[in-house]
Amino acid sequence: MRFETIAIHDGQSPDPQTGSVTVPVYQTSTFEREDLGRPGEFFYSRIGNPTRKALESTLALLENGRHGLAFSSGVAAAHAALQVLKPGDHIVAGSDIYGGSYRIFEQLMRPWGVTTSYAADESTENFIACVRPETKMFWIETPSNPLLRITDIPALSAYAQEKGIIVAADNTFSSPYFQKPLEQGADIVVHSTTKYLGGHSDVIGGAVVTSDDRLFAKIRNYQGAAGAVPAPWDCWLVLRGLKTLKVRMKEHEATAMYLATALEQHPSVERVHYPGLPSHPRHDLAKKLMTGFGGMVTIALKGGLPEVERFISRLKLFILADSLGGVESLVASPAKMTLGALSPEERQRRNCTDNLVRLSIGLENAEDLENDLLQALQE
Secondary structure (H helix, E strand, O other): OOHHHHHHOOOOOOOOOOOOOOOOOOOEEEEEOOOEEEEOOOOEEOOOOHHHHHHHHHHHHHOOEHHHHHHHHOHHHHHHHHOOOOOOOOEEOOEEEEEEEEHHHHHHHHOOOOEEEEEOOEEEEEEHOOOOOEEEEEEEEOOOOOOOOOHHHHHHHHHHHOOOOEEEEOOOOOHHHHHHHHOOOOOOOEEEOOOOOOOOOOOOOOEEEEEEEEHHHHHHHHHHHHHOOOOOOHHHHHHHHHHHHHHHHHHHHHHHHHHHHHHHOOOEEEEOOOOOOOOOOOOHHHHHHHOOOOOOEEEEEOOOOHHHHHHHOOOOOEEEEEOOOOOOOOEEOOOOOOOOOOHHHHHHOOOOOEEEEEEEEEOOOOHHHHHHHHHHHHH
């Protein structure tokens, strides 16, 4: 079956007891056991819950993976994926990554004995240049946050497979509708389901998908032992969002392309970062790996931080907020918000300049959003 059919049907059969066509919210902490010797498939909701199982099954199918695991947040999912490592191991990550992932590497994993190096950019050559004998994982975001850089997943995965290195790909910006890293050689896919998969800015969640039985067993054990799992209602909200993922992603992308093209011509805009533009340095690679370019656009404004502050203050439809991927358009300053906890030196190293503005393009009318951006850019 094709993507939108899977999103609506697979893993979500009508309830056998009542015939409900929507997966019920099994709002229970525990389940009755038949006897002491047979606990049944479900016995405690931290370990497993029917609503969560439906979500995990659907997520795996949408990524063309064998196993899906749901978590209480995107960073919980990322931290769980890293539990396949052990003290003494080494990670190579991209230079342009989500600030929450950077904090996990530096504040949680490094004290535990797992170190991380950051490639100079997202090229395969620069990832390889950071490899050590103890390197056990490549961590990639593609497109990356906030500069929308593209990693060559097949090339990097081919090298990693030869060296026994795990490739973990954060696929949040693309969603499985526009990109499937497992099909391109990655071993693990991570999502913040808070974003496009939920799609309505009303739930926090995360997910890990893999087809590797060994990796699944380790992450599944961590999920149950650590307990950072989503509540049944949160799982239901993400399941609801998945049903409309295709139509939403197509609209996000269409409007993002329209606005990126318009902004690229504006005299107040120094640069537009969007993989759908021919000016993007890896536009051809993005066309090869992705079936669409997503709904995130980052712009660099002439005039630095004062111009960013003025621009954001004048916006009417774009809401200043710390998330992305919802039906409403959002705006953020990476230097002051998503990467604000990083030192100025680290932000400079990552080319996260003060004049960057990240736009999450929602589902409003494209011309209305364009008019809002243009009036905010007026002198």
